Amino acid sequence: MTIPADLKYTKEHEWVRIDGDTATFGISDHAQEALGDIVFVELPEIGRTIDAGEAYAVVESVKAVSDVYAPVAGEVIEVNEALESEPEHVNTDPYGSGWIAKVNIGDGQVELLTDDEYTTFLEE
Amino acid sequence: MTGLQKTPLYDEHVALGGKMVPFAGFEMPVQYKNGALKEYTFVREGGAGLFDITHMGQVRVTGAGALAFLQYVTTNDVSNLIEGQVQYSALLNEAGTFIDDITTYKISDTEYYLCINAANRHKDVAHLQAHAERFDACTVDESDDTTLLALQGAAAQAALQPLVDTDLESIGYYKFARVNVHGTPGIVSRTGYTGEDGFEIYIPNSIAVDVWTQLLAGGAEPIGLAARDMLRTEMGYALYGHEISDAVTPVEAKLMWITKLDKGDFIGKQAVADRKAAGPQKRLIALKLTGRGIPREHYAVFVDGEKSGEITSGMHSPMAGGVALAYVKPEHAESGELSVEIRGKQVAAERTTLPFVRSNVRR
Structure with a gap:
């Protein structure tokens, strides 16, 4: 299982990459492994304003439907449309081609963990 | 997961990376390390998928009154069965709704074998025993002693043949044979729940690990519950607790083809006939x-x-x-x-x- 050092994580197993005003969201390697084969991703609409901790997307595996929560607040500026036809990217490359959405960062964030803190959280 | 039963293959599942989940009172593998989609594809695209379905129950019915008894407690016409044939059927209550769906194996005029759903086992056995008393028939619940494997997919016959002493080519669809599996008596039927060619294999628990291991060594791959449900849903096969339950009759469930209203009296017959006349709800x-x-x-x-x-x-x-x-x-x-x-x-x-x-x- 990989936990890149340049990302922040949430206790709901999302990751966020903060780059200036923009944040990119996805789910962690641990999350994709626990969910199993992802067969459907429901993406948010561009322009939607989401609060920190709000469910902004849905990932569906063979057996389960799971909400995905926003690590930080913001307005959706880009979504990974490739996931509509190839949701398996969430499994095969959760921190890369499996990204879900990008937001223009607004006010508020949930508790964000460093890679070390997330590793410790997973071990507990 | 306390209070759950384990099949004789539990350790094999764990060693193969099986993700164990509670299912019908057992700890069963929902998928193995490659995941449900790859397992599904392996079965659909020519492999031999191996399923541990030992959670399912088996009841042996014997006696001079076995046929009359089964005609009364099951919906299908057992008198049509020939020795070595399997029949899809159901147990209904007096209201005409489902206690379970089952398969009936005819071993001889005085011996039959029923395969029942795990979750309904105790209810089914009690129901069968309660009615067997009126007939010269004896029911024995053999579930705890029996391992049931399904081997499904185009390669199933080739994978199973080396382990059995009967030419599998001679077993037609919904037929079975009593064969030696790995030298021990068992039952092999050309049946399944996937829509692919394949077999269901009833063996004593004592040889479960040997048979499982040999089938895998011969190229079969283990398949979990998630892929099994994908395969059965694609076929539209009914599953107890989903399409059928004690809230619906065969009229609603499109199972009148296994419900023979012209065969004589059976439990639930009048209620089903009334529902058929009134129309489904x-x-x-x-x-x-x-x-x-x-x-x-x-x-x-x-x-x-x-x-x-x-x-x-x-x-x-x-x-x-x-x-x-x-x-x-x-x-x-x-x-x-x-x-x-x-x-x-x-x-x-x-x-x-x-x-x-x-x-x-x-x-």
């Missing part, structure tokens, strides 16, 4: 989403904007897309604009025919 349909999404169990089905019923089994089929079985009001079974409510939104759907994907069983 709801009807089972097959649907396919035309919009994006995955139709899942319990999602509401709408017809012309009115809530009509709900999904009983639904999935994302890699071959057919979003497909589902659903009960709707009788007047909506054949016409009206269909949609499925997914997270508060109406997603368009259309009626389709079963199976959702082509069946490859050997007829």
Whole structure:
């Protein structure tokens, strides 16, 4: 299982990459492994304003439907449309081609963990 | 997971990376390390998929009155069975609703073998015993001593042949033979729940690990519950607790083909005949989403904007897309604009025919 050092994580197993005003969201390697084969991703609409901790997307595996929560607040500026036809990217490359959405960062964030803190959280 | 039973193959599942989950009172593998989609594909695309379905129950019925007894407690016509034949059937209560769906194996005029669902085992056994007393028939629950494997897929016959002393080519669809498996007596039937050619293999627990290991060594791959449910849903096969339950009769469940109202008296017959005459209260349909999404169990089905019923089994089929079985009001079974409510939104759907994907069983 990989936990890149340049990302922040949430206790709901999302990751966020903060780059200036923009944040990119996805789910962690641990999350994709626990969910199993992802067969459907429901993406948010561009322009939607989401609060920190709000469910902004849905990932569906063979057996389960799971909400995905926003690590930080913001307005959706880009979504990974490739996931509509190839949701398996969430499994095969959760921190890369499996990204879900990008937001223009607004006010508020949930508790964000460093890679070390997330590793410790997973071990507990 | 306390209080759950383990099959004799539990350690094998764990060693193969099986993700164990509670299922019908057992700890069973929902998938192995490669995941459900790869397992599904292996079975559909020519492999030999190996399933531990030991959770299912088996009841042996013997005695001079065995036939009369089974004619009375099951819905199908047991007098039509020949030795070595398997029959899909059901147990109903007096209200005509399902206690279980079963398969009946005819060993001889005085000996039959029933395969029943795990979750219904104790209810079924009590029901059978309660009625056997009136006939010269004896029922024995052999579930705890029996391991049941399914080997499914185009390569199943080639993978199983080296372990048995009977030419499997001689066993037709829904036929069985009593064979030596790995030198020990067992039953092999050309039956299954996947829509592929294949076998179900009943053996004593004592040889379960040996047979499992040898089948894997011969190229079979283990398949978990998630892929099993995908394969059965694509065929539109009913599953107890989903399409059938003690709330529906064979009239609603489209199972009148296993319910022979002309065979003489059986439990539930009058209620089913009355329901058939009055018309079903709801009807089972097959649907396919035309919009994006995955139709899942319990999602509401709408017809012309009115809530009509709900999904009983639904999935994302890699071959057919979003497909589902659903009960709707009788007047909506054949016409009206269909949609499925997914997270508060109406997603368009259309009626389709079963199976959702082509069946490859050997007829």
